[in-house]
Structures are given as C-alpha cells and as structure tokens.
Amino acid sequence: MNESRFSSAVRAAKKRKTAKSRSERIVFVVVFVLFFFYAAALVYPFLYCLNASLIDGGRAFMRDPVGMAKPPKFANYLSAFSQLDVNGNNFFAMTLNSVWFSFGGTILQMLFTSMAAYVVCKYRFRGREFIYSMVIVIMMIPVYGSLPAQYRLYSRLGMVDSPLILLAYCSGFGMNFLVIYSFFKGISWSYAEAAFIDGAGNIKVFFSIMLPMALPAVSAMGIMGFVGMWNDYLTPILYMSRTFPTLASGIFLYEKKIAYTANQPVYFAGVILSLVPVMAIFLAFQNKIMSNIYAGGLKG
Known part of the structure; x- marks a missing residue:
C-alpha cells in the first residue's frame, strides 16, 4: 500500500517537472525570438548604412537604395x-x-x-535633502520644454557659437550625479577623518583620497558621457552649427543640404567614419563600464 502511494507520488512529481520544463522552454523560445528581432532592428540600420556607403554613384543609389553594392566603391x-x-x-x-x-x-x-555628489553625500548642512530632491525633480522635466529659455539664457551670456558653451556642462546634476552619489555612499568617511587629523583640508581630501576611490564610477560614467556627447547633434546644432559644427551635427546638416542628390553614398561613408572612434572606445571599455556600474549599484 505504501509502495503504491510512493510510486504514484513519484509519477505525479515527474509530470509536474515535465510540465514545468515544457513551459520554461516555451517562455525561453518566446523571449529569444523577441530579443532576436530587437537585436536585428538595432543592427539593420548599421548594415544598411555600411552597404549604402559602398554603392558606386548616387544615381545607382537612387535607383535601388536597398540593393547590394556591386562592386563596392571604397573611394567613397x-x-x-x-x-x-x-x-x-x-x-x-x-x-x-x-x-x-x-x-x-x-x-x-x-x-x-x-x-x-561628494558634498551632498558626505557633508551635513541645511538644504542637503532639498538639493537631492530637486535633482530628481529636474530630471523629470522634459528637456524640450526648457530649450527656449535655455537658448535665450546662453545667447545673452555670449555662449552661442563659442567654446564657452562647454560651461553648460558644469551644472553637476543629472543621472551621473545619482550614480556617483550612490558610489560615495559606499566609501567610509573614516578615510577623510584620518586625513583631517593629519592636517589635510577639504579640497585635498577630495582630490587626493575620495575622488581616486570613486574613480571607477567616475571613469565609467565619463566614458559613457563621452560617447553620448560625440553622438549628440542637438546641442551643436542649436549652439554651435554656424561656427563649430561637430561630426554629428555637421553630417546631419549635410544630409539636409544634399537631399535627393548624387552624394548620398558619400554621406553614408561620412556616417560610418564618424562612428569609428566611439565604437573603438566602447569596445575597448565595455567590460569596465558594465562592471563598474554594477559595483556602484551594489554599493549604493
């Protein structure tokens, strides 16, 4: 009697395991298909641009913009x-x-x-929580809603069509602030206290002790920030297009100028060339970026 009950329980457990494994396989296949099409949607524009940059002549491109480049023209x-x-x-x-x-x-x-991030995280002063809350609130404001007022301000300050536009990146807030803030939270304040006992000042403690300890997060966010600024065309178009066009904004403006003309393959060749530096940087530092962001998230 006991043996029959045990065998029936074993068979029931096997059925549940089989049903579970079957459902897991179905979920895996569905997720795999979704991610496959998502990856294909990301890769296709790059492959299309690469092929279009090798087409021999703009007329051939206008006749068949999705055809293969036969033979490829690297002179573009x-x-x-x-x-x-x-x-x-x-x-x-x-x-x-x-x-x-x-x-x-x-x-x-x-x-x-x-x-x-260091001051807000490590120092206690009135309004500290308010500043942190305002950082989060400001991130919720759509950037396009503030562009008219922002452009008017920069224009009156003489920052338009000038290298002074770089001063706009001295605000110190945004997503980078939150990431580096969380990283500083994981660094013990005892290091700074020991330095204060030895006679170090606030500035020396920051640059000699705290900043080097937070360098993994800072460098990771810096690499991502560099890639983002290299690909940014909105800011250069608004504030630098007449005097200092970058590759991103310049190629965008060039495409508008030569629309429906014979220079489309040359345009796509310029797009590919502009991608080379950031692709090289990302491929060289992708492991560092992901590992440091993961470590920063754990410490926060």
Whole structure:
C-alpha cells in the first residue's frame, strides 16, 4: 500500500517537472525570438548604412537604395574627407570640433558632478535633502520644454557659437550625479577623518583620497558621457552649427543640404567614419563600464 502511494507520488512529481520544463522552454523560445528581432532592428540600420556607403554613384543609389553594392566603391570614404563640408568646415575640422567638444564637456561634467555628489553625500548642512530632491525633480522635466529659455539664457551670456558653451556642462546634476552619489555612499568617511587629523583640508581630501576611490564610477560614467556627447547633434546644432559644427551635427546638416542628390553614398561613408572612434572606445571599455556600474549599484 505504501509502495503504491510512493510510486504514484513519484509519477505525479515527474509530470509536474515535465510540465514545468515544457513551459520554461516555451517562455525561453518566446523571449529569444523577441530579443532576436530587437537585436536585428538595432543592427539593420548599421548594415544598411555600411552597404549604402559602398554603392558606386548616387544615381545607382537612387535607383535601388536597398540593393547590394556591386562592386563596392571604397573611394567613397576618401571622397567623404573632401566633399563633406558645412559652413566652411571640412571633415577634419568637424572631427576636431567633435574632439574638443566631447573631451572638454566630459571632463567638466565629471569634475563638477563628482564635487557636487561628494558634498551632498558626505557633508551635513541645511538644504542637503532639498538639493537631492530637486535633482530628481529636474530630471523629470522634459528637456524640450526648457530649450527656449535655455537658448535665450546662453545667447545673452555670449555662449552661442563659442567654446564657452562647454560651461553648460558644469551644472553637476543629472543621472551621473545619482550614480556617483550612490558610489560615495559606499566609501567610509573614516578615510577623510584620518586625513583631517593629519592636517589635510577639504579640497585635498577630495582630490587626493575620495575622488581616486570613486574613480571607477567616475571613469565609467565619463566614458559613457563621452560617447553620448560625440553622438549628440542637438546641442551643436542649436549652439554651435554656424561656427563649430561637430561630426554629428555637421553630417546631419549635410544630409539636409544634399537631399535627393548624387552624394548620398558619400554621406553614408561620412556616417560610418564618424562612428569609428566611439565604437573603438566602447569596445575597448565595455567590460569596465558594465562592471563598474554594477559595483556602484551594489554599493549604493
């Protein structure tokens, strides 16, 4: 009697396990298909752009914009250096503008964000909680709603069509603030107290002790910020397009200028060339970015 009950219980457990494994396989297949199509949707524009950049002549592109490049014309990439021109700025000038805009903006943004996050996290003063709450509230305001007032302010300050536009990245708030703030929370204040006992001041403690300890999070956010600024075309179009067009904004403006003309393959070649630096940086530091963000999230 007991043996029959035991065997029936075993059979019931096997049936439940089989049904569970079958449902898990169905869920896995559905999720895999969804992610496959999502990945394909992300990769397809890049492959299309790469193929279009190798088409021999704009007329061939106009006849068959989705056809394969037969034979591929790699000379389009050389033509991009000479033909891509926006307001007197060639491809090399726009590349230089992208370099100083991305590097300068990233350095200023990370420096001021780190200082703001450190002060709000480690110092006790009146209004500290209010500042942290305002950071979250400001992030909820749509950026497009503040653009008219922002442009008017920068114009009156003489920051439009000037390298002074980099000062706009000295605000010190945003998503980077929250990430670095959470990282500073995981750093013990005893290090700073020991430095104060040895005679160090607040500035020395920050730059010599606390900032190096938070460098993993700061560097990870800095790399992501650099990639974002390199690809940003809205800010350069609004504030720098007449004098200092970057690659992102310049190629966008060039595409509007040559619409429905014979230079489309050269345009796509310029797009591919503009992607090379950020792709190289991301591929070189992708493990560092993900590991440091994960570590920062755990410490927060």
